[in-house]
Amino acid sequence: MALVVEDGSNVAGANSYATAAGFSTYYSDRGIIISGATTANIEGWLIRATDFIDQRQGYQGHKTTESQPLQFPRYGLWVDDYAVDSDEIPQVLIDAQYAVAYRLYSGDDINPSQTPTDKGEVISEKVGSLERKYSSSNGKATMRRPYYPEVESLLSRLSVTGGLWITRA
Numbered sequence: 001m002a003l004v005v006e007d008g009s010n011v012a013g014a015n016s017y018a019t020a021a022g023f024s025t026y027y028s029d030r031g032i033i034i035s036g037a038t039t040a041n042i043e044g045w046l047i048r049a050t051d052f053i054d055q056r057q058g059y060q061g062h063k064t065t066e067s068q069p070l071q072f073p074r075y076g077l078w079v080d081d082y083a084v085d086s087d088e089i090p091q092v093l094i095d096a097q098y099a100v101a102y103r104l105y106s107g108d109d110i111n112p113s114q115t116p117t118d119k120g121e122v123i124s125e126k127v128g129s130l131e132r133k134y135s136s137s138n139g140k141a142t143m144r145r146p147y148y149p150e151v152e153s154l155l156s157r158l159s160v161t162g163g164l165w166i167t168r169a
Contacts, residue, residue, distance in 0.1 A: 003043040008073045008087040010065055016046045017053075017072065018094045018101075026098045034105060042101070049100035052110050053093070055145075058159050079157050096154035103148060110146055 006014035020042040027034055034042070054071045061076025064086050072093060077084040084090050103110055 001044075001047065003046060006070050006072065006089060008085075008089050010068045010073070012069075014069050016043075016050050016097070017070070017089050018046055018097045020046065022094070023098050023101055026095070027102065037105060041105075045101035045104040046097060048104055048110065049097045052100050053097060053151075053155065056155060060158060060160050077158065090158065092154050092157050096151050099148065099151045099154065103146075103151075108146070112146065 001015065003016050003020065004011060004013045005016050005019055020039045023042050023046060024034055050070065056071075059071055059074065060078060061074040063071065064073050064075055072089055073086055074084075075086045077086075077090065079090050079092055100110060
């Protein structure tokens with residue numbers, strides 16, 4: 001699939017907020033060389049990173065059009081006490097996308113297959129006499145998505161909750 005970058009004008013078929021060249025420059029400027037990666041690799045990571053970011057809930061404001069494919073651009077968005085134009089993609093969002101794409105480059109599985117359990121997450125195990133303790137889940141299945149502090153720190157600046165993660169049961 002070709003990388004189609006959203007520039008704030010509601011680009012048809014957009015699947016990324018950032019470019020492959022921007023990703024490479026971002027890390028090169030920080031002394032990190034992305035070795036062994038093709039442009040196609042980077043574009044694939046950026047698309048998956050966009051999917052990861054767009055699955056998150058609780059962004060400020062609302063989409064500029066009902067039919068836009070991505071969560072951004074948005075009306076009513078503020079970053080660091082400054083209004084973001086509704087035809088602008090905030091740099092903090094692009095930086096978060098780079099951070100998620102870098103996790104993919106590093107081999108992380110950002111969407112791991114998890115089997116929900118009706119007992120909750122295992123919080124303690126004991127081998128002798130086979131004891132296992134679970135967190136309380138009130139009988140509901142639990143699923144967790146990976147937590148990346150650097151990504152959450154960036155995305156919290158776009159969030160209504162100021163960084164609190166809201167999970168619906």
